[in-house]
Amino acid sequence: MKYAVTGAGPDLEVEVLDPPAGPGRLRVRVHGREYDVGWSPALGSTHWWLEWDGRRQMVAIEPEGDGLGVTLAIDHLDLRVAPASPLPRKRREQGGTLQTVEVRAPMPGLLVTVEVRPGQAVGAGATVAVIEAMKMQMELRAPAAGTVREVRATGGREVSAGEVIAVLVPDGGGR
Amino acid sequence: MKPIRRLLIANRGEIAVRIIRACRALGIAPLAVYSPIDAGAPHVRLADAAWPLPADAPAESYLNIARLREIARAAGADAIHPGYGFLAENPAFAAACAAAGLIFVGPPAEVLERCGDKVHAREQIAAAGVPVLPGTGAVSDEEAVAAAGRIGYPLLIKAVGGGGGKGIHVVDSSADLPSALRLARGEAVAAFGDSRLYLERWLPRPRHVEVQILADAHGAIVHLGERECSVQRRHQKVIEESPSPALTADLRERLGAAAVAAARAVGYVNAGTVEFLLDSDAFYCIEVNARLQVEHPVTEMVTGVDLVEAQLRIAAGEPLGLRQNEIVRRGHAVECRVGAEDPHHGFLPSLGVIEAVREPAGPGMRVDSGLAPGLPVSRYFDPLLAKVVAWGATRQVALDRMAAALDEMAVSGVRTTLPFLRWAVRDPAFRAGEYDVRFAARWDEWVNGRQPDQDALLSAAIAAALWAHHRHRRTVLPRTATADGWRRTARIESLGEGS
Numbered sequence: 001m002k003y004a005v006t007g008a009g010p011d012l013e014v015e016v017l018d019p020p021a022g023p024g025r026l027r028v029r030v031h032g033r034e035y036d037v038g039w040s041p042a043l044g045s046t047h048w049w050l051e052w053d054g055r056r057q058m059v060a061i062e063p064e065g066d067g068l069g070v071t072l073a074i075d076h077l078d079l080r081v082a083p084a085s086p087l088p089r090k091r092r093e094q095g096g097t098l099q100t101v102e103v104r105a106p107m108p109g110l111l112v113t114v115e116v117r118p119g120q121a122v123g124a125g126a127t128v129a130v131i132e133a134m135k136m137q138m139e140l141r142a143p144a145a146g147t148v149r150e151v152r153a154t155g156g157r158e159v160s161a162g163e164v165i166a167v168l169v170p171d172g173g174g175r
Numbered sequence: 176m177k178p179i180r181r182l183l184i185a186n187r188g189e190i191a192v193r194i195i196r197a198c199r200a201l202g203i204a205p206l207a208v209y210s211p212i213d214a215g216a217p218h219v220r221l222a223d224a225a226w227p228l229p230a231d232a233p234a235e236s237y238l239n240i241a242r243l244r245e246i247a248r249a250a251g252a253d254a255i256h257p258g259y260g261f262l263a264e265n266p267a268f269a270a271a272c273a274a275a276g277l278i279f280v281g282p283p284a285e286v287l288e289r290c291g292d293k294v295h296a297r298e299q300i301a302a303a304g305v306p307v308l309p310g311t312g313a314v315s316d317e318e319a320v321a322a323a324g325r326i327g328y329p330l331l332i333k334a335v336g337g338g339g340g341k342g343i344h345v346v347d348s349s350a351d352l353p354s355a356l357r358l359a360r361g362e363a364v365a366a367f368g369d370s371r372l373y374l375e376r377w378l379p380r381p382r383h384v385e386v387q388i389l390a391d392a393h394g395a396i397v398h399l400g401e402r403e404c405s406v407q408r409r410h411q412k413v414i415e416e417s418p419s420p421a422l423t424a425d426l427r428e429r430l431g432a433a434a435v436a437a438a439r440a441v442g443y444v445n446a447g448t449v450e451f452l453l454d455s456d457a458f459y460c461i462e463v464n465a466r467l468q469v470e471h472p473v474t475e476m477v478t479g480v481d482l483v484e485a486q487l488r489i490a491a492g493e494p495l496g497l498r499q500n501e502i503v504r505r506g507h508a509v510e511c512r513v514g515a516e517d518p519h520h521g522f523l524p525s526l527g528v529i530e531a532v533r534e535p536a537g538p539g540m541r542v543d544s545g546l547a548p549g550l551p552v553s554r555y556f557d558p559l560l561a562k563v564v565a566w567g568a569t570r571q572v573a574l575d576r577m578a579a580a581l582d583e584m585a586v587s588g589v590r591t592t593l594p595f596l597r598w599a600v601r602d603p604a605f606r607a608g609e610y611d612v613r614f615a616a617r618w619d620e621w622v623n624g625r626q627p628d629q630d631a632l633l634s635a636a637i638a639a640a641l642w643a644h645h646r647h648r649r650t651v652l653p654r655t656a657t658a659d660g661w662r663r664t665a666r667i668e669s670l671g672e673g674s
Contacts, residue, residue: 046530075594076519077632130358134555
C-alpha cells in the first residue's frame with residue numbers, strides 16, 4: 001500500500017510492504033530504500049513508538065482539520081497523507097468573486113467583546129474582538145484594512161477554536 | 176503556639192498535591208476542595224476528605240471565600256493553606272480566616288496588604304536602602320499617558336494587585352499605550368478583581384533573579400539563596416534554576432542581604448520571595464511575593480529545606496530554628512514547567528481531557544504533578560500541568576538529567592510545552608548559562624526559520640503513513656506489545672472504519 005505524504009518540503013511516497021517484517025514490525029519503502037520499522041502504541045491514542053534506522057523515538061499524531069499534526073521530540077510538522085492513487089487531487093473551487101477575510105478565534109475561550117459592526121470600515125491591525133482563556137486576554141486584529149461584512153458572534157459567549165467571529169471585505173478586494 | 180491538626184487546602188492541581196505531601200510528613204490531616212471538573216483530580220484522591228465547590232469559574236470555586244469558610248467549619252479545619260494564585264495574597268481572605276479562628280498559612284493580612292500595594296511596598300523597600308526601579312503609583316489612563324513621557328518608552332504596565340505575570344504589558348510607543356492599558360485593565364479585573372495599574376521602567380535585557388526568604392513571627396529572617404527565573408513567556412516563568420549562573424559570590428551575598436532587608440522593611444512573616452532584576456552587576460528590587468512560589472522546589476532541592484513544612488510551622492507560631500549560617504546549599508537544581516500550551520502555535524492554550532500520562536523518574540528527579548487520566552484541562556484555570564525538577568552535583572549533571580527526563584515524559588490529550596522545554600535545555604547559550612529574559616523569544620525565530628532535518632522529515636512522513644495505514648486496514652497489523660496496545664489499536668481502527 002502506497003501513501004503520498006505532503007506538507008513538509010518535497011512530497012514523499014511511503015510504501016508499506018506486505019508481509020510485515022515480524023510481530024510489531026513493518027517493512028517500509030521510501031526513496032527506493034527499504035526499512036524495517038518498529039511501530040507500536042506508546043501512550044493514549046496519540047503517541048506511538050517509531051523505530052527505524054537504529055533509532056527509537058516517540059511520535060505524537062493527531063488529526064488536524066483534514067491533515068495530521070505530527071510532533072517529534074522538538075519538531076512539529078503539519079502533514080497530509082492519502083493513499084497514493086492515480087485519482088486527480090480535488091481542487092478547491094474559488095467561491096464567488098467577492099474576496100473575504102475571516103477573523104477566527106485562535107483558541108477556545110470566552111469572547112469578551114466584539115468591537116466592530118457590519119458596514120464599519122477598519123484599518124489593518126484594528127481590534128476586531130477580545131477573547132479570554134486561562135485568565136489571558138488576547139486581541140483579534142484585522143489582518144488587512146477593509147469593511148466589516150458580517151459579525152457572527154457576540155461578546156459574553158463561549159467560542160470554539162477556529163470559529164469565525166467576523167468576516168471582512170479587504171479594500172481593493174471587493175466585487 | 177497553636178498546633179495545626181486539620182488543614183484545608185484552598186487550591187488545586189500540583190500545588191494542592193504538594194501541600195498534601197507536607198501534611199503527611201507532619202502528621203496533619205489534609206482536606207481538599209474541588210470544582211466540578213476537578214472531581215477526579217489527584218489532590219481529591221490523595222486528601223483525607225474532599226468537599227465540592229459549586230461551579231468551575233474561579234469566583235465560584237477556588238476564589239469563593241464564603242464557601243471555603245463554611246467548608247473549613249464543617250470539616251473541622253484549624254488552618255487553611257491557599258497555595259499560590261487564587262486567594263494566596265488576598266488580605267480579605269487572610270482576615271476572614273483570622274476572624275473565624277482559622278490559621279491562614281501565609282503572611283498576616285496586614286503584610287499581604289502591604290506587599291500587595293506594590294507602589295507603597297516599593298517606597299518602603301527603597302527607604303530601607305534597597306535599590307528599586309523608577310515608576311509610578313496607581314494611575315488613571317490620563318495620568319499614565321503623562322507619566323509615560325517622564326519614564327520613557329519602552330515601559331511596563333503592571334497590575335497593582337497583580338502577580339504571576341498576569342496583567343503585565345510592555346509598551347513600545349505612546350501609540351500603543353491606550354490599547355495596552357485597556358487590555359491590562361481587563362486582565363487585572365479578570366485575574367485579581369482590581370483594575371488599578373502602575374507603570375515601571377523596562378530594562379531591555381535583564382535577568383530575573385529572586386531570593387527565597389523565611390521569616391518567623393518572632394522577628395527572625397533568613398534567606399535560602401536565589402533562583403534564576405529568566406526563561407519566561409508572556410512574563411510567566413517557564414524554567415528556573417538555583418544557583419543562578421549569573422552571580423558572583425560577592426553579588427550573591429549582597430542580593431541575599433538586600434532580600435532580607437526588603438523583607439524586614441515590609442514586616443514580612445512566613446515564606447516569601449523577593450524579586451530582583453539584574454542588569455549586569457546592578458540589581459533592582461521589583462516586588463515581594465507574599466506566597467509560596469511555583470518554583471520553590473529548586474530551592475528545596477539545593478537546601479534540603481521543606482518550604483511547605485516551614486510555612487506550616489511558622490503559621491503555627493513556631494520559631495524558625497534555622498540560622499543563616501546553617502543554610503548550606505549543595506549542587507544545582509533546575510525546574511521545567513510543563514503547561515497545556517501549544518509551543519508550535521504561539522503557545523495558545525490547549526484545552527481537552529488528559530488521556531494518559533508518562534512521568535519521568537530516576538536519580539535526582541522530582542515531579543510535582545497534578546496530572547491524571549480523565550482530568551479536564553479547561554479555560555478556567557492556569558495551564559500549568561506539572562513541574563519536572565532535576566538535581567545534580569553540578570549544573571551540567573542537572574541539565575543532562577533534565578534533558579533525559581523531558582524526553583521520557585509524555586502527555587496525551589492536550590498539547591504541552593514539552594517540545595519547547597526540550598529545545599531550551601539543549602540550547603548552547605542556555606547550557607552555557609548565558610541567557611536573559613529575552614531567551615524564550617528565540618524559540619519563535621527558531622521554529623519559524625527552521626527547516627526540520629532530513630531525518631525528522633522522514634520520521635514524520637513514515638509515522639504519518641503508518642498511522643494512515645492503521646486506520647485504513649481492517650485487520651490489526653502489526654501485533655502490538657501489550658493488551659492495552661491491542662485495545663487502543665482496535666479502537667483507533669474502528670474509528671477509522673467509518674471514514
